[in-house]
Amino acid sequence: MVEKNQRVSRGIIENQNMPRSWRKETKPHRFCPGCGHGIALKALGDVVDELGILDQVLYGCDIGCSLLSWDFFNFDSIQTHHGRTIPVIVGAKRARPEIVGIAYMGDGGGYAIGAQHLVNAATRGDRITAIVANNTLYAMTGGQMAPTTLPRQKTSTTPYGRDPLITGSPTLGPELVAAIASEGSYVARGTVGDYNKLKLFIKKALLNQMEGKGFSFVEVLSTCPTNWRTGAKETWGFLQGKMENYFKVGELQVSQGNRLGEEG
Amino acid sequence: MITESGGVKMAKETLAGEYQEILNNEKEMFMTGNEVVAWAALAAEADFMYGYPITPQNEIMYYWAKLAPAFGRGFLQTEDEISAGFTMLGGALVGKKTFSATAGPGNILMQESISMAEMMRLPGVWIIQQRGGPSTATVIYSQQEFRLTTTGGNGEGMRLVYSTSSHQELFESTIKAFNNAWKYRFPTFVLGDGYQAKMREPVVLFNPKLRNWEIIAAEPIAMKSGVPYLERDPVHLRNTFNIEEELYDILSGHLADFRRMKQEVVEWDEGGSEKADLLVVAHGIVGRAAISAVKTVNNQGLRVKYFRPITVRPFPGEALRKIVSEEPELKILVAESAYGQLLSVVKEELYGLANTIESYLKPGLGITAEEIEEILVRLGKKEG
Amino acid sequence: MLDNGLVKIIIAGEGGQGVQTIGELLAEAAYISGKKALYIPNFGVEQRGGVSIAFVQISKGEIGAPKFQKADLLVVLSQRSVERTRDYLKQGTIYLYDESNIQAPLIDDQAVGVHGYDTVAPEAFAKMVGTKEGEAITPPKQKDLTILGIPAAKVAKEQLTPRVFNIIILGALVSVSKVLEAEKIKEALERKLGEKFKLHPELRKLNFEALESGIHMGLDALTKEE
CATH class of the missing domain: 3.40.50.970 (Thiamin diphosphate (ThDP)-binding fold, Pyr/PP domains)
Structure with a gap:
């Protein structure tokens, strides 16, 4: 485990060069030390660079820590209301299909307050890319329980640990989306603990949208040492231990039942 | 596909x-x-x-x-x-x-x-x-x-x-x-x-x-042509602000724009007797009933005017106030299918004037011309 | 009737009797004739229960509010509608009703939602249009009304088909209101049902027969009254 952590840490240090699509005027960024958002957004930035789509991207971010990315990139962006990033991007994409629409949010925006939008964009097969950062809690508002909080995990609103009998089990976002998304959709779960794989998933998700195939969705397992109250070692331990054990990293097959163009 | x-x-x-x-x-x-x-x-x-x-x-x-x-x-x-x-x-x-x-x-x-x-x-x-x-x-x-x-x-x-x-x-x-x-x-x-x-x-x-009505074209706010950063500045929009003053500055600008817009867009419809004892204020479909009623009672010799705001926000307050302030004896009747939503705006716009304001409020219920007519006849009767 | 420039008409019946179609066609025909017309489907407290009400105003000049309090012409197609429309009567109201001893189709009073604007098209209720024997409507007893009874449901059942019941009523309205020509109603019918008529020419024939039949009933009723 320690060896793996070191490899990841080294990777970050080696990649000190910012993606070209990052906006250097707004760096250093405003995320806490050890926060996973920076890594997820680096993967996104690298992919935009590789695809050469700086002038095609419309980036939307939610309320919560994700909003701190509102001026993070050199492409156009809009920061919306909590949970409403998906519909804003869907609306833009429907109006101008040539745009590459990216909706970036946390687990609250994706699975709680904005769940209806995620579910319906997936079933409609909206050609956008939704990226949900899962750090198992609501970080910006003070570490409350999120739909993704693990069983027995302590948060500010579950001081004795999340009790699944009272508040249910963690939401499995990609599994949910894979079960309902229409044919041609792309679904994956990556982690900031495996940068190359995360970048690959995000790249495939954007290509899937650009090829007009369907909805694309990537959940990113992310870190929040501030609210987890963990040091560097425990942070990575929690991510690569409990989180990755519960939330399986990899690509998911979209349900075969959701064929397009078939009459009922 | x-x-x-x-x-x-x-x-x-x-x-x-x-x-x-x-x-x-x-x-x-x-x-x-x-x-x-x-x-x-x-x-x-x-x-x-x-x-x-x-x-x-x-x-x-x-x-x-x-x-x-x-x-x-x-x-x-x-x-x-x-x-x-x-x-x-x-x-x-x-x-x-x-x-x-x-x-x-x-x-x-x-x-x-x-x-x-x-x-x-x-x-x-x-x-x-x-x-x-x-x-x-x-x-x-x-x-x-x-x-x-x-x-x-x-x-x-x-x-x-x-x-x-x-x-x-x-x-x-x-x-x-x-x-x-x-x-x-x-x-x-x-x-x-x-x-x-x-x-x-x-x-x-x-x-x-x-x-010859001009049709205003929609312009992109984000995703204009040109490569952002290289050929133009990227557009970064937000609705969240860090400090009170930052928000206050932005809102002050918006409010100034709103006041300017008001001068250019307010619309209303007024009519009835030249000199009047009574003024009916109503909007929308009730405004239409009010106009019918005013026409009928005008024919019966009652001196009644009507005022129907077409833009209800921004409200044509100056126009209303002008009519009312010119006739200190003018009595006002506000009719609406709500319980005082228009009435409160009318009161605010006429604040400080001494004219009596009567109301006919029917939340969720249609109002006919006949109903308004009846009230106008009752209110319009000169004492003695 | 257009002497004073404006005729206010109410048509009231049970959900499945095609009341709104009568109102719509009547207004459309008036509009085609170059008159001002305004039609609005049932609204207000009258909507409660299965009773469906159509408000139509036909005028030479501008028309005021869509809702009014007293009707010049009231068409009543079921017993419940008699009660529900009592407040709209005034001195001299012409009261046209169906005198057949056929039960009007009833929709449960408590079936909230059925009676909204979005009432299913009359066709969907076609088989519900009265066919069973029952008590005939008892019109109000007031002396200051012109009361005209016509056997619309009976003739529809025995000579045509219950589905054209509302078109018979429309025909009677032409005779009684004296503000519209039958030809304009036919034109309105063509506008509304033209596509269907093209596919099923027998439907046109049936509807026009019903219209004629209603016109005669209206004239007969007026003669009797005099």
């Missing part, structure tokens, strides 16, 4: 000409208000409607969904009104003329996106066909969404709201709403009601350009 349906193909090939001909020939039609709105949106060059069904506005979606493909315009039925509102703003953000229509509980859900539009100055047109309230109430009629539509949301109500009273006005105000929404970039509304939505009466449909 899904291919274009036969119906959409047919619409493009055969219906476009037919529809264009109706607009280009100033055709008088006999139709419902909901149908009028769809035609007006077409005439105003709206690009995309995002909507969620709720009575009594549903037929706006039916007609738009039928008309739009013939002109390459779009429609999306969303998962709820929250989504309808936000998808609309997404479309407006990238340069399309977008709109939605709703009522009652749907209007409540729509307020969230409207609040964001107000903060971020994203244009949009909302058609509100008022139904009974609070809650689900009736699917029929009311004027109870006046306050919600004019000043809903967690802000200052920087909105432009037209209250219409006939199909002709509905058609024309809808076109104006699209123009002014994209000109001033404040959330813009057409406040109708279930009666106007469902009733049939004649209306002359026309192509605004053939009457």
Whole structure:
């Protein structure tokens, strides 16, 4: 485990060069030390660079820590209301299909307050890319329980640990989306603990949208040492231990039942 | 892959000409208000409607969904009104003329996106066909969404709201709403009601350009041409601010714009006796009943005027105040199908004047010309 | 009737009797004739229960509010509608009702939602249109009304088909209101049902027969009254 952590840490240090699509005027960024958002957004930035789509991207971010990315990139962006990033991007994409629409949010925006939008964009097969950062809690508002909080995990609103009998089990976002998304959709779960794989998933998700195939969705397992109250070692331990054990990293097959163009 | 349906193909090939001909020939039609709105949106060059069904506005979606493909315009039925509102703003953000229509509980859900539009100055047109309230109430009629539509949301109500009273006005105000929404970039509304939505009466449909009405084009706010950073600055929009002063500065700018817009857009209708003892103030369909009543009692020799605000936000307060302040004895009657929503605005606008203000308030209930007539006769009788 | 420039008409019946179609066609025909017309489907408290009400105004000049308080012409097609429309009577109201001893189809009073604007098209209720024997409507006893009874449901059942019941009523309205020509009603019918008529020419024949039959009933009723 320690060896793996070191490899990841080294990777970050080696990649000190910012993606070209990052906006250097707004760096250093405003995320806490050890926060996973920076890594997820680096993967996104690298992919935009590789695809050469700086002038095609419309980036939307939610309320919560994700909003701190509102001026993070050199492409156009809009920061919306909590949970409403998906519909804003869907609306833009429907109006101008040539745009590459990216909706970036946390687990609250994706699975709680904005769940209806995620579910319906997936079933409609909206050609956008939704990226949900899962750090198992609501970080910006003070570490409350999120739909993704693990069983027995302590948060500010579950001081004795999340009790699944009272508040249910963690939401499995990609599994949910894979079960309902229409044919041609792309679904994956990556982690900031495996940068190359995360970048690959995000790249495939954007290509899937650009090829007009369907909805694309990537959940990113992310870190929040501030609210987890963990040091560097425990942070990575929690991510690569409990989180990755519960939330399986990899690509998911979209349900075969959701064929397009078939009459009922 | 899904291919274009036969119906959409047919619409493009055969219906476009037919529809264009109706607009280009100033055709008088006999139709419902909901149908009028769809035609007006077409005439105003709206690009995309995002909507969620709720009575009594549903037929706006039916007609738009039928008309739009013939002109390459779009429609999306969303998962709820929250989504309808936000998808609309997404479309407006990238340069399309977008709109939605709703009522009652749907209007409540729509307020969230409207609040964001107000903060971020994203244009949009909302058609509100008022139904009974609070809650689900009736699917029929009311004027109870006046306050919600004019000043809903967690802000200052920087909105432009037209209250219409006939199909002709509905058609024309809808076109104006699209123009002014994209000109001033404040959330813009057409406040109708279930009666106007469902009733049939004649209306002359026309192509605004053939009457030399300017049609304001929608411009992209984000996703303009050019590579961001390399050829232009990237557009970064937000509605969250860190400090009070930062927000205050932005709002001060918006409020100044709103006051400027007011001078250019306020509309009202006034008439009746030259010199009057009584003034009826009513908006929308009740305004229409009031005008009928005033005409009848004028013929009976009563000295009565009417004042019908067409923009109910911003409100034509100066015009109203001018009429009232010129006649200190003038008694005022406010009539509305709500419990004092218009009345409170009238009182605010006339603050400090000593004129008596009477009211006829019927929340959620239609008001007939006969009812207003009866009150005018009673109030209008000179003592002794 | 257009002497004073404006005729206010109410048509009231049970959900499945095609009341709104009568209102719509009447207004459309008036509009085609170059008159001002305004039609609005049932609204207000009248909507409660299965009773469906159509408000139509036909005028030479501008029409005021869509809702009004007193009717010049009241068409009543079921017993419940008699009660529900009592407030709209005034001195001299012409009261046209169906005198057949056939039970009007009833929709449960408590079936909230059925009676909204979005009432299913009359065709969907076609088989519910009265066919069973029952008590005939008892019109109000007031002396200051012109009361005209016609056997619409009976003739529809025995000579045509129950589905055209509302078109018979429309025909009777032409005779009684004297503001419209039958030809204009036919034109309005063509506008509304033209597509269907093309596919099923027998439907046109049936509807026009019903219209004629209603016109005669209206004239007969007027003669009797005099």
